[in-house]
Amino acid sequence: MKITIIAGARPNFIKIAPIINAIKKKQNEGFEISFRLVHTGQHYDKNLSDTFFEELNIPQPDVNLDVKSGTQSEQTAAIMIAFERELVIHPCDLVLVVGDVNSTMACAIVAKKCHTKVAHVEAGIRSGDLSMPEEINRMLTDSITDYFFTTSTSASDNLLKLGCNPENVHFVGNVMIDTLLQNLNRISVPDFWNEHQLSEKNYIILTLHRPANVDEVSSLVALLQGIDTLVGDKKILFPIHPRTQAILSENQTNFKNIIFVLPQGYLNFMYLIKNSFAVITDSGGISEETTVLRIPCFTMRNNTERPETETIGTNTIVGTSLDNLRERFAAFLQNGPKKAGIPELWDGKASERIISILVDKK
Template identity: 40%
Template sequence: MKIVTILGARPQFIKAGSVSREIGKLRDRGENIQEVLVHTGQHYDANMSDVFFEEMRIPKPDYFLGIGGKSHGEMTGQMIEKIEKVLINETPDWVLVYGDTNSTLAGAIAASKLKIKIAHVEAGLRSYNMAMPEEINRILTDRISNALFCPTQKAMDNINSEAYKEWNFSTEAYLCGDVMLDGALFYKKLSQKPTDLKVDRKFVLCTLHRAENTDDINRISQIIDALSIIAQEVDVILPLHPRTKKVIEKFGLNTDKLVIIDPVGYLNMVWLIDNCKLVMTDSGGLQKEAFFFGKHCLTMRDETEWVELVDNGFNILVGASKDQILKNYYSADFNNDFSINLYGDGKASYSIIKTLQKYQFGKLIHD
């Protein structure tokens, strides 16, 4: 079995790394399985050097397409064209895509036109905010995929409510657990404290990069004001994305009370999550990683795809309201029982690959 995996951003490589390691184990046992990695170049990341792949135990891409820094339409169109050429050359049994980026959608479209089976990891996630490009990408990718790997029961419920069984081709959905949990368990033992970071007390870990916050002067001002108040009693560590840094400078916002550091690698981020007292973020993945490491989270967004964290009291949506951020920081009634199983048993990657191996002639052969 040959799999072509389409990736476009560093977080996708980290997720895919767990699956790639399982493929490597099976191949070492003599199983006939091959993976070809394609990096579209959607997000340029200076941290993704050869050292990144070595430290993260992730295979280097076999193809680098160099497509990035363009409008959504131009980027997606060029990706489809170049991915199609790779697929014609490689003739895989499966195209494997992750999440909700333009690379995800482009890989799925290119494969569907060539009648190659598509597997979507993180299928079924919904924010119900169609203003988000990611929401469009994930819905369309689900619609044309053959194997839908859902990380949570809620994601599975979403797929079932959309009547996927009535779609016009053979589609199967699976509750497999979350590959991010696989990665968190693997990388925890490899985590590293950021070299230049000096912390003498418990700290809050914060990330801030989503356009809905950074492009709105009112939202980002309220967030920075709230963080600055919190920073009077506890260190607030903010690895600052260059784009967010430019916005803060443009608006003349005062971040003197915050511990601003450069963006960190994943092993550093795992250390920060594992050692903080609370996570505050507008990221998607970091909400889950907080839960994996037994940390509560205040999410500075108006909605989240990870509703089970909110429903079970581990995560609170505070939007960009200074009052809501401070109110919940000081008096939130969080759930402290992290033993609940929301994301599987840390073996999602193995489950995904073994499921793909059961397909024959375009249809799943059940045990």
């Protein structure tokens, strides 16, 4: 079996690492399975791309399509044009896509139009929010996928309600957690740890990336000012894109507790998460890692495509209201973290299950 694996953005790199390890394990067991790794170039900043390949021991891509940025349509079109050429030259039995970025949807469409089967890792998750580009990517990818690999029973149920063939819907667990568990003994202290007098549980991690939060300067400043007053004597560590920090610097905004640092590589970032007091984020994926690491997480969104992180895990959805965040965070400070567990099959073996299933379907 020849598999083409697609990676385009930071979350993709984290998800493909254990899948590649699982393929290599099958190869060592004598199975006829090979892979070609295609990097679309959707993320091209070194801290968002090269660093993850190096740290997670991902082999260098067989090709980088080098599409870079643009509008949603421009980027999607560029990926499709470049990947079609790639797939014509290097045909395969299966194109494997992960997650919900533009590369996922674009390469799935190309594969199907080239009469190649598609496997979608992290299939079936839904936020119900069509204002999110990722939600559209998920829906379109799943509408043409052949093999669905899900992180939860609720994701599997979403697919079955859509009429997907039950024989091709497989609840396997979470490949993000595979990567986390495979690398926990390798996470490392960032260079700035002593400089900012960080220690276990004396800081909070803040991540913001959604356009509604970071693209409008006045709303970003207001949000940061509000969060700056939430935390008492805790520091707030904010890995921030240089462009966003430049905008804030131009507005000469001073914060008492917030420390700005550059985007972090995987091993440094997981160290920071593991040793934090809590996390405030507008990301969906971070709530998976905080759940397994048992770190309280407050997600500033009105919905989540990962409900198990809230119903079972450490995540609390607080909406986009700063007042609501204040209320929920104050309750946490007073009462302590909520009782939480780890979702079913988040055990570090999802990738092995995926590759075993694909080998059996050959």
